[in-house]
Amino acid sequence: MVATAATSSFFPVTPSPDSSDSKKKRLGNGSINLGGIKSKTSSGNLQVKANAQAPPKINGTKVVTPPAEVCKNEDGVSFHPPRTFINQLPDWSMLLAAITTVFLAAEKQWMMLDWKPKRPDMLIDPFGIGKIVQDGLVFRQNFSIRSYEIGADQTASIETVMNHLQETALNHVGSAGLLVDGFGSTPEMCKKNLIWVVTRMQVVVDRYPTWGNVAQVDTWVSASGKNCMRRDWLVRDSKTGEVLTRASSIWVMMNKVTRRLSKMPEEVRGEIEPYFMNSEPVVAEDGRKLVKFDDSSAEFVRKGLTPRWSDLDVNQHVNNVKYIGWILESAPLPILETRELSSMTLEYRRECGRDSVLQSLTAVSDNGTDEIECQHLLRLEDGSEVMRGRTQWRPKNAKISGNVGQIPADTA
């Protein structure tokens, strides 16, 4: 599902009654949208400044994570509970009654959440939903590595890493408080039936995390040429700060009706440009072309790969993380058993759906270092290409000794 990953684009924060309502609809009933409180009358004096980051929602209930947000009126004077306000403006009792209702309801919601933060960082991100850092341009989220995310060698799989990248991309967009539809398109994009699709992905893994590690993922977007957008990720061990993974991806717009790629319309550029970071790609672009090859030069071929029901997303498309699983399916066993994936470059060419039957071809080459390099091709039975890739494999670290591998399914 190339399209789902489309929501990795980042949009301007323009809270509007519409966006608040749609969020309410999406995530729960009767939640108080503190991030977008508007005065109940059209009077100018009670403009409440919305947060740059909409407060994260817990099951539809907004949680204000830093110490309670203080709202300011137009003069920049902060006001607290309604009581003070009543004293200042006794004539506007109707208005105040409305505001009071809103605040009391909000307060009730806050009281309902009885969590006591044990560590300072929990105050900031108690449910691990992630937050905006660095001048509002970078999104950061932590992930503990779960037992079901690790493979036979006790380390997180590349699919786990890719899932974290996807999750932070989507949450980055979501936390900006934008209208999120299935494709994460900006309002202007929606009007033109445009969606984001990923065309290229480069990932370099310096170290795979193990069960119990916490991976801290930072992500941001930048311009890429005139019509594309680049999304970068930097993953660190949250305890030691050591860099675990670096990744960079290129996105382009596609018309979802015609399925044809589109130049970036000026209106869309206006929406997203303010959010671009001015930075170099976190992974230096691998300029080498990914060459096409056929059965005769492929050493390993696996045919008859079909999506399972659980591989499909809400649009009946195959999620792009699954593609990686498929190309690894045809990688030679000796490589998988003694080596780990150190880097990968992928080019997405075509989407595939539930009824697709795919073939995965692999060719192995020696690039003169102690790393083995593989070329990959994922294609449909009629020969049309779904994805091209290049992977590099380095020798695995010495295995952890002892019975650590025997983690019983039920640790009684």
Add this chain to the structure above:
Amino acid sequence: MRKLHLIWVTARMHIEVYKYPAWSDVIEIETWCQNEGRIGTRRDWILKDVATGEVIGRATSKWVMMNEDTRRLQKVSDDVKEEYLVFCPREPRLAFPEENNKSLKKISKLEDPVQYSRLGLMPRRADLDMNQHVNNVTYIGWVLESMPEEIIDTHELQTITLDYRRECQRDDVVDSLTGPELVEGSKIHGTNGSATAITREDDLDCHQFLHLLRLSSDGQEINRGRTEWRKKPT
């Protein structure tokens, strides 16, 4: 247990979901284990929605001890019991305390001819755990592979019970079979000369199915299951 080369294996898993959480919801899972008879232990779970406090699901599972070398079941000896009982709550506590609850229900074996099937399922590399065995979560995926599309598209899984009978290795090929479960005492009426059993549950828009996973090669049973489905909430 490690000294004696004993491992826990799942014998039965029963899960009921009352409300599926959505992306970004926060759920709280409480879990505990306790002794169960002479050869088993049980682990229960209760799932709650953190914001509302409501219980969104419950699960219970039964585990037996097996010798990893002989692959034979073994009684839980007292030393083993003592080791883990320390971690179990003192008072027996069940996620499904009600009498005659569905977690105890016997699952009938699905007999040929079977209404729905998906044959030739193979473990992918990602399905294997650190012991090179098919992870038990993969089985659930396989069981659902042979569900008819018209149910999967419009209904959500309410209850699933799985009895694990034999393990599956990386080179095994598996067939997944599904058929409707006939309720005892259900009405039978003929339609065009053929008898069709109608379950009471049809009226409530719920569907019940029996499942069987077996080896393609010799038909040996890997696990059998039972599912209940309800219409997806709009």
